[in-house]
Amino acid sequence: xxxxxxxxxxxxxxxxxxxxxxxxxxxxxxxxxxxxxxxxxxxxxxxxxxxxxxxxxxxxxxxxxxxxxxxxxxxxxxxxxxxxxxxxxxxxxxxxxxxxxxxxxxxxxxxxxxxxxxxxxxxxxxxxxxxxxxxxxxxxxxxxxxxxxxxxxxxxxxxxxxxxxxxxxxxxxxxxxxxxxxxxxxxxxxxx
Numbered sequence: 001x002x003x004x005x006x007x008x009x010x011x012x013x014x015x016x017x018x019x020x021x022x023x024x025x026x027x028x029x030x031x032x033x034x035x036x037x038x039x040x041x042x043x044x045x046x047x048x049x050x051x052x053x054x055x056x057x058x059x060x061x062x063x064x065x066x067x068x069x070x071x072x073x074x075x076x077x078x079x080x081x082x083x084x085x086x087x088x089x090x091x092x093x094x095x096x097x098x099x100x101x102x103x104x105x106x107x108x109x110x111x112x113x114x115x116x117x118x119x120x121x122x123x124x125x126x127x128x129x130x131x132x133x134x135x136x137x138x139x140x141x142x143x144x145x146x147x148x149x150x151x152x153x154x155x156x157x158x159x160x161x162x163x164x165x166x167x168x169x170x171x172x173x174x175x176x177x178x179x180x181x182x183x184x185x186x187x188x189x190x191x192x
Contacts, residue, residue: 006086008032014086019111024082024118026174027184032085034166040091043144045160049089050170053078055156056136057173066126075177076121077129078170083112120179164188 002017008028015023033050037043057078060070067073081089087108095101113123125133135154141147143158161169168186175183 008086016086016107016111019086019114021114021118024115026079026119026178026182027171029079029082029085029115030167030170030174033081034163034170036084036089038140039144043140044146045144047140047144047158047160048163048166049081049084050166051158051161052136052140053081054166054170054173055158056132056154057177059132059135059154059156061128064128066128067121071177072121073128075119075174076116076126077132078173078177079115079119079121080112080125080129080133082115083108086111119182 001013001015004016006014006016008014008025009031010025010028012023012025012028014028030050033053034048036049038047038049038052057074060067060073060077062070064070064073067076087104089095090101090104095104112125116123132154135152136156138147138149138152139154139156140158142149142153168188171184171186175186
């Protein structure tokens with residue numbers, strides 16, 4: 001085990017540099033993702049990664065051939081930023097336009113592929129996921145930052161939600177989409 005490890009909310013000692021399938025836990029991903037804000041927190045209100053993934057997972061194209069089915073596409077979108085629950089996220093400009101980001105992605109990308117493997121999905125981010133991710137980005141910039149993007153905007157309504165609401169809806173959506181052996185018991189309830 002490397003020294004680069006964190007203890008997750010479930011108590012797992014997660015090795016960021018040498019992760020294994022048994023270290024990956026959807027409840028840890030939902031918990032941390034419901035607290036990790038998009039845009040480095042620079043939004044009109046807190047908007048976590050888990051809410052982004054939940055909303056985008058509902059936009060699966062009916063004819064998705066890269067992911068295998070609309071259900072698998074939705075599941076892949078739901079967990080496509082799961083690595084951020086273990087590494088944290090890096091500002092997009094820093095991640096994509098600096099040498100620091102290149103090094104960060106050497107850790108993030110293999111971890112994300114391991115998360116896909118853990119939940120029975122192939123590695124990589126196919127174009128169908130990229131398209132929805134970009135459409136979500138446009139909707140988020142319009143609704144959370146006051147932009148006025150007209151083309152390629154996801155048809156979603158983004159509303160401020162509590163941590164528990166985001167965690168509950170994320171885990172509920174996961175249970176709808178995952179294999180039966182991966183379903184989790186949701187041990188709390190909220191009023192929606």
